[in-house]
Amino acid sequence: MDFGADVSRLLEIVTHALYSNRDVFLRELISNGADACDRLRYDSISNADLSKGHKGFEIRVDVNAPDRLVMVQDTGIGMTRDEMVDHLGTIAKSGTRNLMEQLKQSNATGAPNLIGQFGVGFYSAFMVADNVKVISRKAGSEEIWAWESDGISGFSINPATAEDSEKLTTTSGTLITLHIKDDASEYLLEEKLKRIIVIYSNHVSLPIYVGTNEEEPINSASAIWMRPKSEISPEQYQEFFTMVSGSMGLDQPSVTAHWHAEGKIEYTALLYVPTLRPFDLYDPSRRHAVRLYVRRIYITDECEGLMYPWMRFVRGVIDSEDLPLNISREMLQQNAVVTKIRSSVTKKLLGDLDKLSRDDKTAFNAFWHQFGAVVKEGLYDAVEHREDIFKIARFFTTNGQDNLTSLDGYIERMKDGQDFIYYISGENVDTMRNSPQIEGLKKRGLEVLLLKDTIDDFWLPVVMDFKGKKFVSVTKGAIDLSKFPLPDADQPTENDNQDGTNNNNKDRASLIAYLADRLSDRISKVRISDRLTDSPVCLVASDSDTDLHMARVLKIHQKYEAPAKPVLEINPSHILISRLDSLAGTDKESEILADAAELLYDQALIIQGEPVSDPSAFARRMSVFLGKGLAA
Ligand code: ADP
Ligand code: MG
Numbered sequence: 001m002d003f004g005a006d007v008s009r010l011l012e013i014v015t016h017a018l019y020s021n022r023d024v025f026l027r028e029l030i031s032n033g034a035d036a037c038d039r040l041r042y043d044s045i046s047n048a049d050l051s052k053g054h055k056g057f058e059i060r061v062d063v064n065a066p067d068r069l070v071m072v073q074d075t076g077i078g079m080t081r082d083e084m085v086d087h088l089g090t091i092a093k094s095g096t097r098n099l100m101e102q103l104k105q106s107n108a109t110g111a112p113n114l115i116g117q118f119g120v121g122f123y124s125a126f127m128v129a130d131n132v133k134v135i136s137r138k139a140g141s142e143e144i145w146a147w148e149s150d151g152i153s154g155f156s157i158n159p160a161t162a163e164d165s166e167k168l169t170t171t172s173g174t175l176i177t178l179h180i181k182d183d184a185s186e187y188l189l190e191e192k193l194k195r196i197i198v199i200y201s202n203h204v205s206l207p208i209y210v211g212t213n214e215e216e217p218i219n220s221a222s223a224i225w226m227r228p229k230s231e232i233s234p235e236q237y238q239e240f241f242t243m244v245s246g247s248m249g250l251d252q253p254s255v256t257a258h259w260h261a262e263g264k265i266e267y268t269a270l271l272y273v274p275t276l277r278p279f280d281l282y283d284p285s286r287r288h289a290v291r292l293y294v295r296r297i298y299i300t301d302e303c304e305g306l307m308y309p310w311m312r313f314v315r316g317v318i319d320s321e322d323l324p325l326n327i328s329r330e331m332l333q334q335n336a337v338v339t340k341i342r343s344s345v346t347k348k349l350l351g352d353l354d355k356l357s358r359d360d361k362t363a364f365n366a367f368w369h370q371f372g373a374v375v376k377e378g379l380y381d382a383v384e385h386r387e388d389i390f391k392i393a394r395f396f397t398t399n400g401q402d403n404l405t406s407l408d409g410y411i412e413r414m415k416d417g418q419d420f421i422y423y424i425s426g427e428n429v430d431t432m433r434n435s436p437q438i439e440g441l442k443k444r445g446l447e448v449l450l451l452k453d454t455i456d457d458f459w460l461p462v463v464m465d466f467k468g469k470k471f472v473s474v475t476k477g478a479i480d481l482s483k484f485p486l487p488d489a490d491q492p493t494e495n496d497n498q499d500g501t502n503n504n505n506k507d508r509a510s511l512i513a514y515l516a517d518r519l520s521d522r523i524s525k526v527r528i529s530d531r532l533t534d535s536p537v538c539l540v541a542s543d544s545d546t547d548l549h550m551a552r553v554l555k556i557h558q559k560y561e562a563p564a565k566p567v568l569e570i571n572p573s574h575i576l577i578s579r580l581d582s583l584a585g586t587d588k589e590s591e592i593l594a595d596a597a598e599l600l601y602d603q604a605l606i607i608q609g610e611p612v613s614d615p616s617a618f619a620r621r622m623s624v625f626l627g628k629g630l631a632a
Pocket of ligand 1: 123
């Protein structure tokens with residue numbers, strides 16, 4: 001018989017372009033065999049005769065290397081003559097017809113992508129074979145039929161010969177014999193076939209044997225995630241974690257999430273959050289490692305849209321009931337089912353982590369230290385999950401030592417009239433804790449978040465606020481703290497002559513004018529600050545510019561140099577500032593004043609974590625001042 005025009009066209013595409021990876025032919029044939037077994041199992045429920053004398057469900061793969069043959073045999077429901085003609089010779093399924101319609105319209109390059117969505121698994125045999133013979137016996141029938149094709153012109157269908165009939169040793173089932181192409185000899189190696197089965201079909205829920213008399217199945221024959229939770233021991237969960245995480249028994253999961261979702265989408269997931277950081281966590285490709293199965297058949301561990309990149313530390317499997325088995329990678333990326341699964345899985349995992357934060361603080365904090373920086377990528381990557389990410393996000397804070405706080409915790413402790421969430425970002429928590437920019441806030445009892453992850457500088461400009469409270473960088477722009485008075489002891493008084501001079505003029509106009517002129521090539525402005533209580537000076541970004549630390553991060557990571565100049569803020573009450581102000585008022589040409597201006601600026605840079613521009617000049621000036629101090 002001739003193949004329909006559709007099938008011929010399809011075969012041409014399949015043989016040349018459908019899968020870049022030819023290994024999958026075996027997965028497809030095994031999956032068909034497993035389906036056939038499932039169907040017989042189901043039909044036997046209402047008609048026990050169908051499996052009378054049946055020897056048990058299994059799939060057996062055999063090789064006859066001298067004759068270049070690979071055999072795949074199942075003990076499933078089998079096919080009648082007409083079924084073989086219908087299912088293996090025409091494209092009967094409406095979905096596939098649909099595909100052919102689309103193929104007619106699309107150009108040749110788009111075709112392989114389209115085709116991957118539809119069930120055309122059987123034809124993938126022709127990727128590796130130049131002749132395929134199917135011998136089948138339908139359950140409940142005495143007849144055995146043989147279908148044979150070279151995958152080009154058409155197929156023949158005949159009653160099986162006595163010799164062929166003998167090969168089919170079960171009460172029902174199908175034997176597929178592939179004559180392997182010259183360029184596909186690797187599939188004549190049992191080892192190669194075994195490896196493919198372990199990769200793709202390990203969790204097919206019936207035994208797969210390689211070799212005629214082999215009694216040990218090559219696969220584990222059961223999908224652990226499909227079993228009820230109550231039947232799975234902690235050891236079995238751990239064993240599976242070890243396998244999917246590749247952690248060789250060195251790690252344990254901090255979260256094990258095993259659930260079945262029903263409703264709009266149906267899937268089962270068994271996912272783990274490891275305790276240790278996987279070695280490739282910061283790999284630039286940001287690839288996740290969750291494996292996708294469709295009805296127990298392994299599809300890929302490279303389904304990009306299945307997990308967010310900021311969930312790339314998660315290990316395990318997701319098994320979908322709704323996806324077509326033959327879906328191509330390209331199609332998976334924009335598949336609506338995949339996107340829904342991702343959203344559902346993300347919600348569930350964030351919920352579990354939130355629960356962990358309440359049930360086991362130590363374990364949760366360990367998790368956050370390992371993976372928090374990655375999770376925070378989600379704050380700008382996935383707006384729909386932002387709220388849930390904020391629930392588990394923790395930050396270092398000036399409130400207490402080493403303590404991590406949630407944003408809700410911060411908001412609870414906010415002072416009356418406080419409208420902002422204050423933060424400083426930098427590389428080192430201790431340096432930030434002591435940085436001059438937050439002195440004034442600390443003294444006033446205002447809490448400051450200490451953000452130490454590079455990623456913080458990326459989500460903050462996007463996120464802007466939390467529960468209506470704006471995030472405000474304390475190293476950027478002027479901050480008005482006049483609402484929050486300093487405690488009395490720290491309140492500078494009008495006649496606070498800590499400098500021992502009579503310079504009570506707190507606007508420091510002379511010094512401001514002097515510094516602005518002297519440092520004009522490096523700073524945009526000099527101004528009096530609320531921010532400082534102990535230190536003489538600090539640098540901040542101007543209102544409209546990129547935050548200072550952000551600018552530094554951009555410089556390192558993207559080789560981008562912000563053209564903006566920072567603002568130099570001075571502490572009017574500091575003894576050094578008031579003395580220099582006096583000096584600036586009387587002797588502008590003073591060498592000490594010039595050196596001091598440079599030293600103040602360099603000091604501000606160092607505190608900021610920036611290098612000074614001329615270290616030897618800095619050292620020279622410093623020595624001069626030290627010498628003067630010692631001489632005095
Ligand atoms: P799909 O599996 O998506 O239906 P395939 O191209 O893999 O598409 O198979 C086409 C059809 O051929 C199957 O739906 C099934 O009816 C039939 N078939 C293929 N292999 C077998 C088998 N081993 N036993 C019984 N029926 C089979
Ligand atoms: Mg199939």
